[in-house]
Amino acid sequence: MTVEAAAGERVLVTVVLPCLDEEVSVGQCVDEASAALDAAGYSGEILVVDNNSTDRSVEIARAHGARVVREERPGYGRALRTGIENAHGEIVVMADADLTYDLSKIARLVQPVADGKADIVLGERLSEAPSSTMPFLHRRVGTPMLTMLVRRAAQGLRVTDSQSGYRAFRRDAILELGLSSTGMEFASEMLILAGRARLRVSETSTGYRQRAGVSKLNTFSDGWRHVRQILLLAPHLMLVTPGLVLMAFGAALEAVGLVDPSGLAVGSLRWQPSFISGIALIIGVQALIAGFVLSERQRAVTGRVRHRRGHKRASLPATCLVVGLVAGVAGIAIDAVLFVLWIHTNHSFSRAIPLAALAQSFVIDGASLAGFGLIYPIVVRSAPGASGEDEPESDGPVSAGGPRAAGGPPAVFGRPPRRR
Ligand SMILES: Nc1nc2c(ncn2[C@@H]2O[C@H](COP(=O)(O)OP(=O)(O)OP(=O)(O)O)[C@@H](O)[C@H]2O)c(=O)[nH]1
Numbered sequence: 176m177t178v179e180a181a182a183g184e185r186v187l188v189t190v191v192l193p194c195l196d197e198e199v200s201v202g203q204c205v206d207e208a209s210a211a212l213d214a215a216g217y218s219g220e221i222l223v224v225d226n227n228s229t230d231r232s233v234e235i236a237r238a239h240g241a242r243v244v245r246e247e248r249p250g251y252g253r254a255l256r257t258g259i260e261n262a263h264g265e266i267v268v269m270a271d272a273d274l275t276y277d278l279s280k281i282a283r284l285v286q287p288v289a290d291g292k293a294d295i296v297l298g299e300r301l302s303e304a305p306s307s308t309m310p311f312l313h314r315r316v317g318t319p320m321l322t323m324l325v326r327r328a329a330q331g332l333r334v335t336d337s338q339s340g341y342r343a344f345r346r347d348a349i350l351e352l353g354l355s356s357t358g359m360e361f362a363s364e365m366l367i368l369a370g371r372a373r374l375r376v377s378e379t380s381t382g383y384r385q386r387a388g389v390s391k392l393n394t395f396s397d398g399w400r401h402v403r404q405i406l407l408l409a410p411h412l413m414l415v416t417p418g419l420v421l422m423a424f425g426a427a428l429e430a431v432g433l434v435d436p437s438g439l440a441v442g443s444l445r446w447q448p449s450f451i452s453g454i455a456l457i458i459g460v461q462a463l464i465a466g467f468v469l470s471e472r473q474r475a476v477t478g479r480v481r482h483r484r485g486h487k488r489a490s491l492p493a494t495c496l497v498v499g500l501v502a503g504v505a506g507i508a509i510d511a512v513l514f515v516l517w518i519h520t521n522h523s524f525s526r527a528i529p530l531a532a533l534a535q536s537f538v539i540d541g542a543s544l545a546g547f548g549l550i551y552p553i554v555v556r557s558a559p560g561a562s563g564e565d566e567p568e569s570d571g572p573v574s575a576g577g578p579r580a581a582g583g584p585p586a587v588f589g590r591p592p593r594r595r
């Protein structure tokens with residue numbers, strides 16, 4: 176794809192800098208990016224996306240030669256999406272306007288994309304960053320944990336720093352992903368959807384510098400936004416799979432309790448595993464249901480295929496309703512049999528406790544599953560904007576990130592792209 180600048184000249188690279196009150200650093204970032212484009216011989220432009228900064232950021236960015244786009248709707252992800260949409264370059268570099276990313280290294284990111292060897296190149300921070308540049312919690316806990324989840328949600332993407340905000344990518348490839356996040360979770364969403372779309376993602380070390388100005392990142396609320404995004408895109412990771420594991424664990428303990436109803440010897444005591452088994456089964460099913468809710472919600476948003484080749488497959492809520500009713504009835508039946516045996520064996524039936532625990536789990540889990548199967552479709556159909564009709568029945572367009580928010584393009588201010 177070739178993009179023509181206003182004067183008919185091709186723009187190869189747009190450096191997008193989201194900016195919120197960064198007057199201390201934005202000018203220097205624009206200069207650094209500009210010098211790097213010159214040094215590498217790329218035609219390019221610097222695009223600053225501002226969210227109503229209350230300081231002199233806009234004025235300074237323009238004075239240093241950047242084009243400025245103002246985005247009224249707040250958020251880091253929103254600003255970047257607007258920047259990417261408004262970029263004139265076929266390759267976009269995203270970075271911060273706070274001096275943390277060494278913009279003189281832009282060519283390291285851009286060249287593999289320009290050579291057609293990668294669709295996205297990440298500027299990895301951790302291996303060359305002094306420890307003072309990043310809080311311990313971010314470096315040792317948040318980033319590694321989120322990276323591990325992002326890699327798995329992205330179906331095996333090989334990256335070591337999923338939270339880096341320094342990236343170069345093919346603009347058209349990223350636009351095709353239909354990214355929809357508005358906040359800091361944009362970084363995770365991009366990689367997860369890129370991995371699923373089988374885009375080629377590579378990494379190069381670019382270091383990380385001390386931030387100028389005040390950070391806009393909130394460790395816990397922004398960390399939660401990332402986790403929420405991953406939960407939404409990959410409910411199997413943190414809910415469905417752990418739920419199934421917990422259920423298998425509970426079932427195994429229940430079997431142990433049934434085989435030896437007197438319990439297991441723990442020192443001088445005997446431990447009856449049926450109780451913990453019931454807890455594991457119940458929590459496991461709750462996790463499974465939470466995962467189903469999220470995956471059904473995602474399926475409704477993306478309009479994913481419901482059934483293929485004319486074979487109508489039962490929906491997940493309908494399956495849960497049936498399984499839940501069967502489990503509930505089985506639990507009640509076990510309780511009824513126990514009651515009869517209890518009377519006929521003079522209250523000395525040896526497997527009474529593990530069986531009663533099993534019956535209790537069946538009734539509780541059955542009611543939970545049936546409740547989900549019954550209520551979820553009602554909730555979906557009565558949601559504001561829902562048509563009340565069934566999901567699409569054919570292979571429709573899939574936008575894994577969800578529909579884009581309505582609204583026209585933001586006003587574009589400032590100078591035309593730099594010409595080279
Ligand atoms: N336009 C716009 N820019 C934002 C918004 N929030 C953050 N930014 C900018 O996005 C970039 C990243 O934000 P930072 O505060 O640096 O977050 P961070 O890089 O995760 O955290 P630090 O390591 O502390 O720098 C900076 O250039 C911010 O000015 C926003 O709501 N709108």
Ligand SMILES: [Mg+2]
Binds near residue numbers: 271273275386
């Ligand atoms: Mg930053």
